[in-house]
Amino acid sequence: MYDVTRSEPELNQSDAKFAARNVQVFYGDAQAIKDVDVDIRDKTVTSFIGPSGCGKSTFLRCLNRMNDTIDICRVEGEIKLDGRDIYDRSIDPVQLRAKVGMVFQKPNPFPKSIYDNVAYGPKIHGMARKKEDLDRVVEAALRDAGLWEEVKDRLHMPGTGLSGGQQQRLCIARAVATQPEVLLMDEPCSALDPIATGQVEDLIDELRQNYAVVIVTHSMQQAARVSQKTAFFHLGNLVEYGDTDTIFTNPQDRRTESYITGRIG
Amino acid sequence: MTDSTAGRFDWASPEINAHLRKRKRSQFYLKSLGIGAISIAFAMLALLIGSLISTGYPAFTQTHLVVEARIDPELVDSENPRDGNFRQLAEDIVTNRVIRGADTDNTDRLTDILSNRAQFTLRDMVEANPDLIGETVEVKLPVADEYDQLYKGLLDRDTPEQNRRLKDREIAIFDQLVDAGYVSQPLNWALLTNADSRFPEVAGLKGAIIGSAYALLVCFILSFPVGIGAAIYLEEFAPRNRISDLIEININNLAAVPSVVFGLLGLAVFIGWFGMPRSVPFVGGMTLALMTLPTIIIATRAAIKSVPPSIREAALGVGASKQQVVFGHVLPLAMPGILTGTIIGLAQALGETAPLLLIGMNAFITSAPSTPFDSATALPTQIFIWADSPERGFVSRTSAAILVLLTFLITMNAIAIFLRHKFERKW
Numbered sequence: 001m002y003d004v005t006r007s008e009p010e011l012n013q014s015d016a017k018f019a020a021r022n023v024q025v026f027y028g029d030a031q032a033i034k035d036v037d038v039d040i041r042d043k044t045v046t047s048f049i050g051p052s053g054c055g056k057s058t059f060l061r062c063l064n065r066m067n068d069t070i071d072i073c074r075v076e077g078e079i080k081l082d083g084r085d086i087y088d089r090s091i092d093p094v095q096l097r098a099k100v101g102m103v104f105q106k107p108n109p110f111p112k113s114i115y116d117n118v119a120y121g122p123k124i125h126g127m128a129r130k131k132e133d134l135d136r137v138v139e140a141a142l143r144d145a146g147l148w149e150e151v152k153d154r155l156h157m158p159g160t161g162l163s164g165g166q167q168q169r170l171c172i173a174r175a176v177a178t179q180p181e182v183l184l185m186d187e188p189c190s191a192l193d194p195i196a197t198g199q200v201e202d203l204i205d206e207l208r209q210n211y212a213v214v215i216v217t218h219s220m221q222q223a224a225r226v227s228q229k230t231a232f233f234h235l236g237n238l239v240e241y242g243d244t245d246t247i248f249t250n251p252q253d254r255r256t257e258s259y260i261t262g263r264i265g
Numbered sequence: 266m267t268d269s270t271a272g273r274f275d276w277a278s279p280e281i282n283a284h285l286r287k288r289k290r291s292q293f294y295l296k297s298l299g300i301g302a303i304s305i306a307f308a309m310l311a312l313l314i315g316s317l318i319s320t321g322y323p324a325f326t327q328t329h330l331v332v333e334a335r336i337d338p339e340l341v342d343s344e345n346p347r348d349g350n351f352r353q354l355a356e357d358i359v360t361n362r363v364i365r366g367a368d369t370d371n372t373d374r375l376t377d378i379l380s381n382r383a384q385f386t387l388r389d390m391v392e393a394n395p396d397l398i399g400e401t402v403e404v405k406l407p408v409a410d411e412y413d414q415l416y417k418g419l420l421d422r423d424t425p426e427q428n429r430r431l432k433d434r435e436i437a438i439f440d441q442l443v444d445a446g447y448v449s450q451p452l453n454w455a456l457l458t459n460a461d462s463r464f465p466e467v468a469g470l471k472g473a474i475i476g477s478a479y480a481l482l483v484c485f486i487l488s489f490p491v492g493i494g495a496a497i498y499l500e501e502f503a504p505r506n507r508i509s510d511l512i513e514i515n516i517n518n519l520a521a522v523p524s525v526v527f528g529l530l531g532l533a534v535f536i537g538w539f540g541m542p543r544s545v546p547f548v549g550g551m552t553l554a555l556m557t558l559p560t561i562i563i564a565t566r567a568a569i570k571s572v573p574p575s576i577r578e579a580a581l582g583v584g585a586s587k588q589q590v591v592f593g594h595v596l597p598l599a600m601p602g603i604l605t606g607t608i609i610g611l612a613q614a615l616g617e618t619a620p621l622l623l624i625g626m627n628a629f630i631t632s633a634p635s636t637p638f639d640s641a642t643a644l645p646t647q648i649f650i651w652a653d654s655p656e657r658g659f660v661s662r663t664s665a666a667i668l669v670l671l672t673f674l675i676t677m678n679a680i681a682i683f684l685r686h687k688f689e690r691k692w
Contacts, residue, residue, distance in 0.1 A: 069581060071505060098584035108575035110594065121583035124593075174583060 017042040017182055017212040018063060023077035025058055025067065032058045036077075036238045038231055040182070045204060045213045047223035047244070050233035051259065056216045059233070060184050063214065064100040065093040081182070098125050101175030105187040107167035109159035109174070114151050117159040117170055118142060121178040137177055144210075145173035146203050165196025169203060176207070183207060185215040189222065201226050220260060224248050232256045317671075321664030327453035327466060328408045328416040330379060330442065334358045335401040336391060343398045346391050351384040358404065362447060363438055378439060380407040382467045407455070407466045408448070410658040412439055416448060419657070430657075456665060460633045461642065461650070465658025468651070470666055472633040476546045476626065476641030477615060477673075483550025483637055484557055484614050489607055491554075492561030493596075499562070500569045501591050520559035527556045528620030536624060543625035544640040552624055553614040560613065564606020568599035601688035608681040612674050618645040644670045 016039035025033035033055045040046050040063075048056035058067065065086060067073040079086050086096055098121065109117050118138045121127075128134040138155070142148040147169045151162070159170050168188060175183060185204070189197040204226045207213055217223050223230050224244060231241040232253075240247060240256045251257045275281070337357070341349030356376045363375055380386075383406040390404065391397055407413075411430050414420040416439075426433055442448055459469025495516075503509045531552030535541045541548050572595050580590040596603075621627065627646040634641035642650065648670065651663040 064582070066578070066581065069577075094584050094586050096584075097582060102578075102582035104575065104578055104582065106575055108573075108579040110576065110579060111598065120580075120585075120593075124583070124585055124589055171579070174579075178583060 016040060017082065018214075019078075019080040019083075020059075020062075021078045021080075023059070023062060023075065023079060025055070025062060025076075026074045027070070028072045032236055033062075034236045038238055038241055040212055040214055041229065042181075042212045043208055043210070044229055045208050045215060045227040046229040046231065047227035048214065048216045048231050048233060049218075049220060049223050049259070050239075052218075054233040055236040056231075056233040057186055059238075060186055060214060060216050063182070063184055064097050064102055066097075066102065068093055095125075098178040099180050100182045100184060101178060101180035103168070103171050103175050103183065103185045103188045106191050107164055107171055109162070109167050109170050111158065111160055113156045114142075114159045114162070114170060115155040118173050118177045121174060125178060127178065141173040141177035142170075144176045144207070145169045146199070146206070147173055163196070165192050165199055168192060168196065168200055172200075172203065172207075176211070180211065182212045182214065185213065187216055187218060190218065197222075220248070232259060234259070314671075317664045317667055321661055321668050323417045323419060324456060324658075324661035324665035325453055326417075326450045327455060328413040328448060328450050330359070330406045330408055330447055331449050332358060332362060332404060332447050333401055334361075334404045336398050338399045341391055341398050343395055346395050346398065347388065349388065349391065351387045351391075354387055355379055355384045355406065358406070362445065363441060375438065377435075378408055378412055378442070380409050380466045381464050382462065383407060386467075405451075410465045410656055413466050414657055415439060416443070416450065419661075456662070457669075460631050461629065461647065462631055463629075465654075465656045465662055468659070468662060470644065470647060470669055472630055473642045473644045473647035473666075474669075475633045476549070477643040477645075479546035479634060479637040479641070480549040480553060480621075480626075480643055481611055481615055483547055484553040485607070485611060487551060487554035488557040488561050488610070492558050492607070493565050493603060495558075496562045496565035496569060497591055497596075500566050501587065501595070516559050516562050520563060523619075524556055524617050525619035525623065527552055528623030530555060531620060532623045542638065542640070544628045544630070544642075545638050546626070546634060546641050546643070547637040548624050549621050549626050549643060550637065552620045553617060556617065556620065557607075557610040557614050560610035561603075561607050564610070565599070565603045568602025568606065569595055571602065572598045601685050604684045604688075605681045608677050608684070612677040612681075615677070616645055616670065616674060618649055621646045622649065644673070 018038075018040035020036055020038045020040075023033055023036040024031065036059060048060060050056050061067045062075055062079060063086075067075060075087060081096075081100070084091065110120065112120075115138055118141050119128075119134050122134060122137045128137050139148060139152075142151065147166060150166060151157075151170075159167065162170060168191075172183075172188075188204075189200050192200065201222065204213055204215065208228075215223075215227065227244045229242065230244040230247040232239045232247065232251075232255075234255050240251060240253045242252075247256065248260060251260060334354075334357075337354060340354050340357075341351070359375045359378055386406055387404065408416070411420065415422075415431060415436065420429070420431065422429075422436065431439075439448075455467055455469045457469060457474070458471055459467055460472035462468040499509065499512065503512075531548060535548045535551055536543055576594050576598065577590055580594045585593065621643050626641065626643050627650055628640055628642065629650065630640050630642060644666065648663055648666045651659045651666060
């Protein structure tokens with residue numbers, strides 16, 4: 001059982017992809033994240049839930065150092081990816097982000113062709129030098145994202161011409177094209193209709209075979225549907241972390257219970 | 266019924282209706298004011314263009330004497346056509362056409378019908394094609410300004426003779442030529458193909474157009490990369506602190522500095538310290554670049570700011586470096602805005618007069634510059650020179666030159682609008 005709450009920090013580091021210890025995040029003087037300890041397992045979908053402003057997106061953005069782009073943001077504590085501190089001086093955030101892919105709330109394909117969208121990451125990291133290699137990478141990524149059959153005949157049409165759900169899957173393809181180890185998803189379905197949401201959720205379940213997936217969501221049903229582990233954040237604290245089933249059926253903390261039953265948030 | 270509505274607000278009461286009418290009325294007033302303002306602006310524009318066209322249109326044609334004439338080998342040596350006596354040749358061409366009456370004994374008067382530069386028109390023609398010597402060919406020679414004015418009807422024949430620049434006798438002789446069909450009024454291409462001259466009938470804008478083009482080229486080469494570089498640094502890399510705030514305020518201030526001040530700066534620094542030559546388009550372009558730079562920086566920063574943050578995040582999210590984000594995504598998306606701002610800045614520079622006056626680009630130069638380092642005028646300073654000239658012919662030429670300048674400005678702005686529409690909103 002991985003039923004771990006904050007008061008019970010017995011974490012098994014060996015099979016954790018990400019191991020965060022004592023993480024604090026400040027925006028200027030305001031503290032957004034307090035003392036977060038969490039282990040994210042490989043080949044598992046972990047969902048972060050909690051009311052708006054609870055810090056779940058902020059914490060997600062610490063995992064690929066996207067917070068570095070915000071001047072006033074300061075991160076303290078330790079976050080290890082495969083045992084190496086990602087905030088160490090020897091780690092280049094640019095390479096880290098290739099290994100830890102990210103999908104955003106609003107589908108944000110580049111205003112380029114579908115092919116160029118997916119090929120961009122491999123190209124800038126020098127992963128594929130020859131045209132054939134690049135073609136193979138693009139096809140594999142689009143297949144991973146379940147988009148290949150829909151777009152294989154129009155790879156050179158603009159990515160912005162796709163429907164919202166297809167655009168979001170294109171963004172997932174773009175993220176997996178750099179062969180990351182972890183995929184971070186920041187409310188990936190909040191701008192999509194129920195059918196597109198269903199497709200993306202099915203896709204997340206398939207991605208679990210190869211990646212560690214971390215998803216921030218506002219929908220508790222979604223967290224229950226797609227994730228195996230769930231972390232509940234409240235006011236910058238990680239209140240409870242454990243198996244999704246346990247969190248939703250037998251929460252240990254009163255705040256978790258209130259949120260799940262709809263009394264806060 | 267009254268009972269049930271007693272506590273309710275009455276939306277149909279006369280007070281409410283009056284209030285609604287008042288709101289509608291004030292909206293109507295606001296709309297009328299707007300239409301009025303636009304109408305006044307259009308009327309003023311129409312007035313400006315109308316007055317320019319009405320004074321400028323005569324300058325788009327030029328009266329010429331078109332006659333068959335023999336290039337006399339006695340006057341022009343085929344070995345050395347350049348030193349031929351073209352003055353005599355021009356004189357002969359006129360005097361041979363005029364039927365001498367009792368009072369036409371003074372032949373010097375007759376040559377005054379032709380422009381002082383007509384002999385050089387002949388010379389250039391023969392020099393370009395020496396085979397013409399000894400042949401009879403059709404020659405087309407510009408007439409002098411007074412006769413040009415007369416033929417265009419700008420010289421009033423009813424003015425008392427002593428107040429008129431052409432005497433009755435001179436008019437009678439010219440009328441003879443007109444009646445004989447020797448005078449025509451073709452389009453005045455010389456306005457675009459000749460350089461400046463003291464004689465309005467042969468003065469043209471070639472030197473000014475080329476001078477302006479060189480100055481704008483230098484201005485673009487200097488201000489475009491520097492402006493974009495500064496904007497990228499300030500927008501993407503500079504830390505937000507007091508120093509960057511100070512720089513931002515000062516760039517905005519620079520955009521509001523009167524252009525004559527930039528002219529003084531150019532005079533003191535480029536000509537005074539660095540000892541660069543006066544009146545050259547290169548220095549003019551550098552001075553204009555000082556003025557255009559803040560405009561380009563401000564426009565570029567605005568364009569960079571308007572690139573949606575989601576595109577930046579997307580690129581950062583797949584591991585692009587900051588430089589890759591800027592050059593691969595932000596700049597291409599900001600380019601229409603940058604180009605629009607740049608062209609508008611350059612159009613402003615094209616019309617700028619004061620800084621060019623201070624660095625001496627209002628000199629009298631009768632040949633077009635062949636490099637940016639030759640003395641030249643620019644279009645606005647040429648207009649300034651012509652507006653200042655006493656000859657009657659320059660009145661219409663000044664307006665014509667303004668129309669030429671406006672044509673260039675409108676073309677540049679049209680290009681800016683075209684680029685904006687072409688590249689707009691691709692994400």
